[in-house]
Amino acid sequence: MTEREREILTLISKNPLISQQDLADRLGIARSSVAVHITNLMKKGYIKGKGYIIRNEKYVTAIGGSNMDISGFPHNTFILNDSNPGNIKLSLGGVGRNIAENLCKLGIETKLVSPIGDDIYGLKIMEECKMSGIDMSHCLFLRDHPSSTYLSILNENGDMLGAIASMDILDKMSIDFIREKQHIIKNSRILVVDTNIPADTLYYIASNFKDVPIFVDPVSTAKALKIKDFIGLFHTIKPNKIEAETLSGIEINSNDDLIRVCDYFLEKGVSQIFISLGSKGVYYADMNTKGLLPPLDTNVVNVTGAGDAFMAGVIHSYMEGYEMKKQALIGSAAASLALSHENTINPNLSINNITKKLKELNL
Missing domain, CATH: 1.10.10 (Arc Repressor Mutant, subunit A)
Known part of the structure; x- marks a missing residue:
């Protein structure tokens, strides 16, 4: 300025x-x-529009993938090399996009920076994200590339038989484009990124926006490798057990191993660590505290999207100034609500319902 x-x-x-x-x-x-x-x-993002409305000091910027997920469900036993009667479901996905929608449901103004193609799926992503309250004005719109699409076929039990991921558009999230958005990013209260975007872009973000707390979701073991060499540049990380092992080089077989892994990340420069342990809960750590939070009692309907809800809950808690255990609690409650609904994003996710969930469990 x-x-x-x-x-x-x-x-x-x-x-x-x-x-x-x-x-x-x-x-x-x-x-x-x-x-x-x-x-x-x-x-530059300092003024939001007509009437000189000053920007909200508490907005979050999410950088990552936006997908159209297409899933096929057969009515009966799936027969290979044949046409199977069944249902086809379209739903929006992408870790960065999912976190952004969850954040909006928690009342946080959120700007999404994501590559989107000029096709029918891109239009649907735009329309539904805007309806969810996500600011889409800073996305990268590409005419010559199809939107990121994930096609899966499931069997009669809901288990995946196979899938095709058409996500080449994510490679177009370049350093030059991020540089164009630097004023938006620098004025964010928090920046959350996923590892779907190129490794050099991730490094540029981590090394050039150090004044903004950066929260990262490693997404998968393979994609986590993109950030292994500069993991200490991130403020908060949320790996699962295998991703934590990959990023640290330490095998986790006990509570002592969890402590060693967290100490490794803290020594590298990470401020907060949340390691998802599935049915065993979540292990959390910062320089002052470490602990294991058992899983919350949940009627599991759909496991997809729980991690994205957890991250949104943690971000909200951090913005409220809560200590680590409460961040883990609110993140876990958000994840529990996600698990209990058939959709990837629970339409009933809210701070009120998170509070209600924790009260029901006397937490």
């Missing part, structure tokens, strides 16, 4: 209805110059 832009923003903060002519008179410059400065402030 230039000094002149700072002067204009200060005056607008004191009087959001001030006219451009009044600003020009106060600063002793031409009205046309004021208009240029205001346009630049809007591009």
Whole structure:
């Protein structure tokens, strides 16, 4: 931000209805110059729109994948090399996008930075994300690339027989594009990223936005390797057991191993660690505390999306200034709500329902 832009923003903060002519008179410059400065402030994210609405200091930026998930479910036993009667379900996915939607449900203004193709799936992603309250104005829109799509075939028991992932568009999330969004990112309260985007872009983000707490979801064992060499640049990490082993090089077979792994990450520079242990709960650690939180009592309907809800719960808790155990509790309650609904994103996710869930469990 230039000094002149700072002067204009200060005056607008004191009087959001001030006219451009009044600003020009106060600063002793031409009205046309004021208009240029205001346009630049809007591009940089300091002003949200008409009426000089100042940006929300608490917005989160999510950088990562947005998918269209297509799933086929046969009515009866699946027969190979044949056409099987059944149902086909379309749903939005992508770790970064899922976290963004969960954050919106928790009342947090969220901007999504994700590559999206100019096709029918891209239009559906845009429409549904906007309906969910996600700010999509900073996404990368590409005419010559199909939207990220995941096609899966399941058997009569709901187990996957096979899948095809068409996600080449994620490789287009370049350093140059992220550089264009630096003003939005730098003014975020928190930045959350997934490892679907290229390794060099992840390194650029981690090394150039150190003033913003960066939360990372490793996504998978293979994709976690992208960040292994610079894991200490992230503020908060949320790996599962296998991802934690991959990132640390330490095998986890006991509570002592969990302590060793967390100490490894802390020594590297990570501030907060949440290791998902599936049916055994979540292990959390920072420089002051370590602990194991058992899984919450949950009627599991769908395991997809629990980790994304957990991350959203942790981010909300961190923004509220809660200590580690409470962050883990709220994250686990959000994950429990996700597990108890057939959709990847539980439409009933909210802070009120998280609080209600914890009260029911006397936590």
